[in-house]
Amino acid sequence: TQLLEQSPQFLSIQEGENLTVYCNSSSVFSSLQWYRQEPGEGPVLLVTVVTGGEVKKLKRLTFQFGDARKDSSLHITAAQPGDTGLYLCAGEPDSWGKFQFGAGTQVVVTP
């Protein structure tokens, strides 16, 4: 059972378009993290959101943590081919150490 549900599973867009990836759960998380993974490599942390309602920006990427701390979203403005990758959300729903990951959203940005 996946505690963190990501949608969509796959997203293919043209360069310059915007996109949003969602991460939802029925559980409350003390924090959520977003990672990006490229082929042949391990995931790399993009951001951690901690406070309900928090919005963080990383250049063209905007991350939001839901008020109830059960969901998060990642919005990319004017996507570029370099944004292509597998985006994963992750968090610890209960005991420290048991990190849970969503199944990921594969984003493909074509020139």
Place this chain on the structure above:
Amino acid sequence: EAQVTQNPRYLITVTGKKLTVTCSQNMNHEYMSWYRQDPGLGLRQIYYSMNVEVTDKGDVPEGYKVSRKEKRNFPLILESPSPNQTSLYFCASGTQPYNSPLHFGNGTRLTVT
């Protein structure tokens, strides 16, 4: 350079032949963890360790063993591998508190025939 190193990168073996995947980190992290990644399932946690000699089961521990005798090393042991353990494996490390980043190795692609 701060890094998590896994070996080997690729491994093909046969059912029942014991194997070990090594993981080493040079960042003095207390926390280390193993994941397997399968298409459509994302990363699933196998085992984790909060510190030396402290290990605990993740979501899919069956068929795996770990040990944490030193802070920097966290090997994953498959005593009797089976084809359903064919997967991409990642080791990760991190510091406390919980919202600190996880640092991942580059993965080990394991095929069990």
